[in-house]
Amino acid sequence: MTNRHTIADVRRCPLDNGQPCDFTSLGSFIDKSGKVGEVSVIRCTRCGIGVSLPPLPDVAFLYDGRESQDFQPDARGLSHRIKDIAFRRQARALLRQLAHRPKAALDFGCGSGQFTRCLDDLLPCATVTGTDFHSEPPAELAGRDYFPIATASVHADAFDLVTAFHVLEHDDDPESLLNRIAALAAPGGTLVIEVPNIDCMWTRLLGQAWDAWYLPFHRIHFSRPALRALIDNAGLTIEQDIDICVPTMGRSLANAFGRPNSLPFLLAGIALHPLQWLGEALSGKPSAIRIIARKN
Ligand SMILES: [Zn+2]
Incomplete structure (x- = not known):
């Protein structure tokens, strides 16, 4: 089924000399917000x-x-402790990927702040700041550094590391969002951008149950070429392009069974994680793409 939409006239395809993208419809999805229809x-x-x-x-x-x-509303008790272990591992992995230890890091779109706090705990000699839509920090960042995104412009060029994990896909205009994120990094600073991969092996196997579709919260679904072109066009220098296996199997199972996410699905996701990792490694179609780039 091929469908033409007015949006096709405004989005320039980075892989076709700025011609409009050539869109086909993937059909209707579930509205997970209950607010859009x-x-x-x-x-x-x-x-x-x-x-x-x-x-x-x-x-x-x-x-x-x-x-x-x-914002991890389901993360209490045991779920919270399990996620703490996972976030701490992710924070350690991130620090291994960086060429330098950051002195002033910003987690743009920090959500629950659980990852931000884990990164902060690993960097006692640095400041780690979170930012998101809300005027007050999330509970995880109580007493730590936080500012609302609305006030971001006063922090221009202030950070030698800016992370934006699963942020760009949340806006209809990722070009201008990336410019706003990059403005916060100091010249020579590092940006770490991670988004779900539309070409992930699980989008094919699990179809709409794959949790990374997550409509209407996810506005843009990136392929690797589209993400690289976006970062390139923002004037950033791509230094690393890394496959990331995001533990999304639990939520995807909950979706497939039409159930809310809960501890049993989290545990099933953990049990299936080695299989998920292996599938992504063998297929070369990871669940997420991480680009580490330098601001010139
Ligand atoms: Zn295109």
Whole structure:
């Protein structure tokens, strides 16, 4: 089924000399916010980027009550402790990938702040700051450094490391969002950008149950070429391009069974993680793409 949409006239395809992207429809998806109604995805046949419809120029209303899973509302008790272990491992892995120990790090789109806190704990000689939509910091960052995104412009050029994990896909205009993120890094500073991969092996095997579709919260679904082109066009120098296996199997199972995510699904996801990792390593189609880039 091929569908033409007005958005096809405005998005320039980075892989086709700025011609408009050539979109086909991937059909209707589940509205996980309950706030939008009918949601769908179109995808460019050339650069592979997916775009969620309808357009939502301002997405802040989706995150009003920190109820979405971006804020880990289900993370209490044992779930919280398990996620702490996972986030600490991720923070250690990130520090191994960096050429330098950061002195002033910013976690843009810090969500629950659980990862930010784990990174902060590993860097006693550095400042680690979180930023997100809300005026008050999340509970995890109580007493730590935080500012609301609305006030970000006063922090221009202030950080030698800016991370944006699973952030760019949350905005209809990732070009301008990336510019705003990059503005916070000092010249010569490092940006770490990670997004779900639309070409992940699980999007094919699990279809719409694959949790990374996550409509309408995810507005853009990146292919590797589309992400690299976006970062290139922002004037950043790509230094590393890393395959990341995001433990999403538990939530995807919950979706497949039409159930809310809960501890049993988290535990099933952990049990299946070695299989998930192996599948992604063998297929070369990881669940997420991480680009480490330098601001010139
Ligand atoms: Zn395209």
